[in-house]
Amino acid sequence: MTSTRVSGHVNAPRVAVYRALVDADAIAAWRVPDGMRSEVHEFDAREGGAFRISLHYDSPDAVGKSSAHTDTYHGHFVELVPNERVVEAIEFESDDPAVGGVMTMTTTLRESGDGTDVLIEHDGIPDAVNPADNETGTRMALAALAAWVESRS
Template sequence: MDAPPSRVYRALLDPEAVAAWRVPDGMTCRVHAFEARVGGAFRVSLTYDAPDAAGKSAGRTDTYHGTFVELVENEKVVERLRFESDDPQVAAPMTMTTTLTAAGGGTDVVLVHEGVPDAVPAADNEAGTRMALDRLAALVVRM
């Protein structure tokens, strides 16, 4: 990304920034709660724009909640989360680790998902993550 790690790190922990970037195309994001500290809780909903789409939580919405497990300033954010769903195949706990490394005048960002439920197609998770990272890259250039 064409921004220093400090700027990218801020965008990972700012609820308004998260609402702007952590959403795939064809969805909108609402951040309900966001305590950016180790042990702090967050809750986020992603709602499909298409009226006939089915969400993992209710209606057209995928809501997830979790906590911040590790925060290393300008280097790493580790989150433990799960979808809010009555379906245990969807509501399994996941870990998302975002690592930032200075590269030239910018930042290499690596986002690793662990424990993604089998009910969430890997291709869909990959595509959504790439879209979100593209939004993050565009956002941090403007910050």
């Protein structure tokens, strides 16, 4: 199991960025890598609240972790500190034990000038998930988060 850390800046206040972390419609719009689309099945944004999300590959040649062209994951919110931090426990739905195990994703928000610095840390990344791929997908999602929030601020 490995870890990754990805940081970026959003030109919007922390309150706007935090809202995008705990709103199902926002998550469906921005937390998806390029070449995929998101489907939010369940999303209860409170400590202990559950979520379940599928990421569907656009390319018919892509191989999913959960099914032929889909990565589905579920989990719960471990900690929600308004406008500061969101901690999620995440597990891929797969028959492959190398993809199994609980991964922790911590998103930390810090004021920076007129905007917000965002740090996304993944700990306990399953062995079958390439850390470089995780980092690339997280960078894509962070760029999409910035674009989504900035277009609404």
